[in-house]
Amino acid sequence: MAANEIDQDTTHDPERDKAVRLFSYLKDLCALRTTQARTIESFDQVCWIWDLPRHRLCRSSIRCLGDSSPPGPEQQAEPWIEIRKPLLKSPPELPDDVEPWVKEEDLANSSLSEPVLLDQIPRFALQGDTGAEDPNELVAITAYPDVFDKWIDYVESKWKPWAEVDRELQKVQRAYSQLFNIYQRQERLGEQYELVVGAGFLSWRSPHSGEIKRHVLEIQARIEFDRVRGILAVGPALDGPQPTLECGMLETADRPNPTDLTNIQNDVRVLDGEPWVLSGLETVLRGFANSLPTTGDYLPTLEHSGGAAETPAVKLAPALILRKRTRRTFEDYYRQILEQVEKGGKIPENIRRIIEIVDDEPGTVSDSGSDSHVDGASPSPQGDTEIYFPLPANDEQRRIVKKVEDRRGVLVQGPPGTGKSHTISNLIA
Numbered sequence: 001m002a003a004n005e006i007d008q009d010t011t012h013d014p015e016r017d018k019a020v021r022l023f024s025y026l027k028d029l030c031a032l033r034t035t036q037a038r039t040i041e042s043f044d045q046v047c048w049i050w051d052l053p054r055h056r057l058c059r060s061s062i063r064c065l066g067d068s069s070p071p072g073p074e075q076q077a078e079p080w081i082e083i084r085k086p087l088l089k090s091p092p093e094l095p096d097d098v099e100p101w102v103k104e105e106d107l108a109n110s111s112l113s114e115p116v117l118l119d120q121i122p123r124f125a126l127q128g129d130t131g132a133e134d135p136n137e138l139v140a141i142t143a144y145p146d147v148f149d150k151w152i153d154y155v156e157s158k159w160k161p162w163a164e165v166d167r168e169l170q171k172v173q174r175a176y177s178q179l180f181n182i183y184q185r186q187e188r189l190g191e192q193y194e195l196v197v198g199a200g201f202l203s204w205r206s207p208h209s210g211e212i213k214r215h216v217l218e219i220q221a222r223i224e225f226d227r228v229r230g231i232l233a234v235g236p237a238l239d240g241p242q243p244t245l246e247c248g249m250l251e252t253a254d255r256p257n258p259t260d261l262t263n264i265q266n267d268v269r270v271l272d273g274e275p276w277v278l279s280g281l282e283t284v285l286r287g288f289a290n291s292l293p294t295t296g297d298y299l300p301t302l303e304h305s306g307g308a309a310e311t312p313a314v315k316l317a318p319a320l321i322l323r324k325r326t327r328r329t330f331e332d333y334y335r336q337i338l339e340q341v342e343k344g345g346k347i348p349e350n351i352r353r354i355i356e357i358v359d360d361e362p363g364t365v366s367d368s369g370s371d372s373h374v375d376g377a378s379p380s381p382q383g384d385t386e387i388y389f390p391l392p393a394n395d396e397q398r399r400i401v402k403k404v405e406d407r408r409g410v411l412v413q414g415p416p417g418t419g420k421s422h423t424i425s426n427l428i429a
């Protein structure tokens with residue numbers, strides 16, 4: 001339904017009133033059937049921007065919002081999130097005579113302050129020592145001071161510098177794996193799931209709504225994967241960021257009053273196009289916190305730790321969220337349609353046929369005014385007008401076919417046993 005198609009006379013229009021009532025009913029029906037998630041733990045995947053590593057392979061324009069100085073033009077031009085696949089290197093090679101004294105898994109574990117030498121090993125593990133009578137005899141590291149000296153030199157000059165770099169790359173790898181997992185699930189599950197970036201994390205232990213830990217602002221997003229260069233990038237959805245205010249997880253008594261809510265939603269609309277302008281975000285989030293029945297606090301921080309308290313707190317705390325679509329999405333669609341209808345938007349023909357009895361004039365089925373016929377029921381170019389039914393048919397049933405030829409649809413009424421299903425079978429055949 002195009003918003004720019006406006007009917008001139010929208011007052012006392014019975015047809016428009018019926019359309020408004022139809023979509024109001026559908027919207028309210030979706031709201032009744034929607035189970036609201038009150039905590040973020042209910043969602044499938046959550047990637048907090050605060051937890052992303054600060055590394056040259058991991059960039060984020062959203063994270064710049066938490067910097068003490070405002071982001072410059074270069075930072076504003078960065079993607080919402082971009083992570084490049086890190087190239088992980090193996091630990092430096094050990095001296096041959098030191099190798100038997102170190103566990104391989106410890107050597108590759110850069111999270112350790114440093115790996116340790118084994119106190120004892122079987123004699124057969126020593127390279128070049130084959131003259132012993134018992135190869136399983138245990139020998140102690142204290143008997144090999146030269147090995148210990150080489151180990152100290154290796155750890156200080158080679159292993160620790162490698163481990164320092166590897167620890168940072170492992171953080172990038174974990175973030176990359178998490179984002180790649182979200183990308184794969186979204187591709188596999190398709191329209192069943194949606195990807196959003198949440199901002200304004202509300203934590204509140206309300207007497208009406210219970211424990212609330214949800215974002216109040218949601219921005220539509222998508223992930224692009226460059227498989228050649230190994231880059232994952234998060235940006236706005238194909239239809240744009242479409243920021244929306246989310247307060248459905250709150251009971252009516254816990255929401256801002258309708259006037260304040262309308263003003264906040266107007267501030268949200270300003271964010272469309274450039275949702276990560278800090279001044280605009282703070283206007284929305286601070287306004288929401290101050291408009292709650294129990295006045296809350298707005299905290300301009302990217303951190304998300306801390307539990308819910310009796311006083312509501314709204315933190316900036318952005319996060320990438322993958323979640324299953326709910327009827328809430330359809331509720332928003334119906335709300336948008338309602339706004340267009342109430343403003344005088346043109347009611348499509350298919351909707352008119354739901355709310356009114358519209359009779360087609362013969363030969364005017366198509367919107368362009370040209371004749372349109374039903375496949376299988378229309379006359380052939382050679383003028384063959386005979387109707388071929390596999391089942392017997394009476395005159396009334398044949399009359400239905402004649403009407404279908406020149407109309408978008410035919411309403412057939414009758415009590416059970418009068419041949420309605422029989423006629424449908426003939427038409428399908």
